[in-house]
Amino acid sequence: MTPEAEFHQRDRDLHPPAYTPVYKTSVLRSPRIPLWSLQNSLSEVTGPTFAREELGPLDNDLINNYAKTGEAIGEQTIVHGYVLDGNGRPVSNTLVEVWQANAGGRYRHRNDTYIAPIDPNFGGCGRMLTDEHGYYFFRTVKPGAYPFRNHVNSWRPAHIHFSVFGTGFAQRLITQMYFEGDPLIPFDSIIATIPDKSAADRLIARLDLNASRPLECLAYRFDIVLRGRRQTLFENKLQGN
Amino acid sequence: MTPTPFIPFYLPETPSQTAGPYVHIGLIPKQAGFEIFETNFSGDIAGPGVGGERIIIEGRIFDGAGRIAKDVLVETWQANAAGCYNHPSDSQGKAIDSGFRGWARTGTDFVTGLYTIRTVKPGSVAGRKGRKMMAPHVNFWLASRGINIGLATRMYFSDEEAANSEDPVLNIIEQPERRKTLIAQRSERDGATVYTFDIHLQGDRETVFFDV
Numbered sequence: 001m002t003p004e005a006e007f008h009q010r011d012r013d014l015h016p017p018a019y020t021p022v023y024k025t026s027v028l029r030s031p032r033i034p035l036w037s038l039q040n041s042l043s044e045v046t047g048p049t050f051a052r053e054e055l056g057p058l059d060n061d062l063i064n065n066y067a068k069t070g071e072a073i074g075e076q077t078i079v080h081g082y083v084l085d086g087n088g089r090p091v092s093n094t095l096v097e098v099w100q101a102n103a104g105g106r107y108r109h110r111n112d113t114y115i116a117p118i119d120p121n122f123g124g125c126g127r128m129l130t131d132e133h134g135y136y137f138f139r140t141v142k143p144g145a146y147p148f149r150n151h152v153n154s155w156r157p158a159h160i161h162f163s164v165f166g167t168g169f170a171q172r173l174i175t176q177m178y179f180e181g182d183p184l185i186p187f188d189s190i191i192a193t194i195p196d197k198s199a200a201d202r203l204i205a206r207l208d209l210n211a212s213r214p215l216e217c218l219a220y221r222f223d224i225v226l227r228g229r230r231q232t233l234f235e236n237k238l239q240g241n
Numbered sequence: 242m243t244p245t246p247f248i249p250f251y252l253p254e255t256p257s258q259t260a261g262p263y264v265h266i267g268l269i270p271k272q273a274g275f276e277i278f279e280t281n282f283s284g285d286i287a288g289p290g291v292g293g294e295r296i297i298i299e300g301r302i303f304d305g306a307g308r309i310a311k312d313v314l315v316e317t318w319q320a321n322a323a324g325c326y327n328h329p330s331d332s333q334g335k336a337i338d339s340g341f342r343g344w345a346r347t348g349t350d351f352v353t354g355l356y357t358i359r360t361v362k363p364g365s366v367a368g369r370k371g372r373k374m375m376a377p378h379v380n381f382w383l384a385s386r387g388i389n390i391g392l393a394t395r396m397y398f399s400d401e402e403a404a405n406s407e408d409p410v411l412n413i414i415e416q417p418e419r420r421k422t423l424i425a426q427r428s429e430r431d432g433a434t435v436y437t438f439d440i441h442l443q444g445d446r447e448t449v450f451f452d453v
Contacts, residue, residue: 025387099267
């Protein structure tokens with residue numbers, strides 16, 4: 001392992017803390033003892049890699065990847081952007097996985113009992129590898145808002161869940177993307193777990209008219225930043241690395 | 242690496258958000274109740290050509306009230322039996338068997354709360370900057386409803402006492418009692434080797450989690 005393989009320390013102020021009473025479920029699932037800080041070893045700077053052959057041609061097309069009798073119902077939407085690291089470098093060939101509710105706000109999940117109907121042609125998940133520039137894109141229907149049991153009348157704004165790997169296991173990240181202009185965003189208890197308002201704002205995808213397809217679908221732009229790796233200024237490589 | 246011009250210093254990391262109760266849809270759709278992809282990533286990572294001792298890792302995850310958390314995503318990352326990670330940054334010069342990825346993904350069961358990973362026991366890996374060997378271990382990463390940012394921990398093996406006592410990571414944990422939260426207990430069951438690794442998110446037996 002060379003020193004430049006190490007990641008920059010994670011800035012925890014940009015993330016929600018574990019314990020956030022505004023989101024009640026976190027109260028009993030939050031470690032209370034401080035995390036032990038661990039300098040990176042091979043166990044943290046390495047991580048799984050994925051090959052294009054493992055993915056199917058429709059994996060990034062949520063309108064068609066579960067189609068049984070026709071296309072998924074809803075507002076056809078492209079979501080696209082770049083995965084970069086903290087140094088501004090593209091994170092290429094990394095796996096991006098997404099999941100979401102259907103246009104009515106219902107998840108295809110055995111534990112979801114919301115009254116909105118299941119769309120028989122919508123699975124609600126997709127995946128893709130970034131290209132050499134760190135670029136990804138997928139097509140879907142815009143998810144609906146839905147209620148959840150937090151406060152008496154809590155609603156989630158429309159959102160898409162993202163899972164990203166990066167190049168080392170310490171870069172692993174799961175987050176959620178929101179849509180610009182959604183009136184539920186200021187009331188959301190999950191976004192509210194992030195203390196830094198400008199950090200939370202970076203989870204809101206912007207309407208991207210230039211990337212939309214005229215007479216077909218709208219587009220939203222969502223860039224993702226993972227932790228950067230260290231630079232090796234004045235650092236000798238030790239024997240045995 | 243040289244600095245890249247024209248970017249504003251460093252870019253801030255995208256904030257984490259909980260994986261939510263429906264994480265299975267995206268990452269383990271079969272557990273959500275449907276099939277969609279031809280290739281599914283799984284909790285069985287030791288293919289037929291992979292060398293080493295076959296083991297089963299299983300356990301439950303407990304919340305602060307002592308209740309079993311039955312909707313948690315569990316991912317593991319480990320070296321092969323020779324102690325090599327399947328990744329270009331591993332420059333130890335050891336061989337990787339074909340078919341060994343080293344990464345597993347599963348969820349705790351909706352009914353029993355049990356997670357199960359079938360794999361091979363990893364070997365020792367060189368520690369930070371190659372200074373000291375790390376005892377065999379499996380890296381864990383947990384995400385779920387109620388977990389705002391993924392939790393990283395490590396599982397060590399109860400039958401590696403000598404290596405564990407020299408492990409540079411276990412030894413930075415100030416309280417020896419807490420090191421025990423990272424040791425999986427070995428047992429035999431129906432001819433299989435089982436390591437039981439329960440994780441406590443909170444409470445008297447809170448597992449050691451790492452800021453990596």
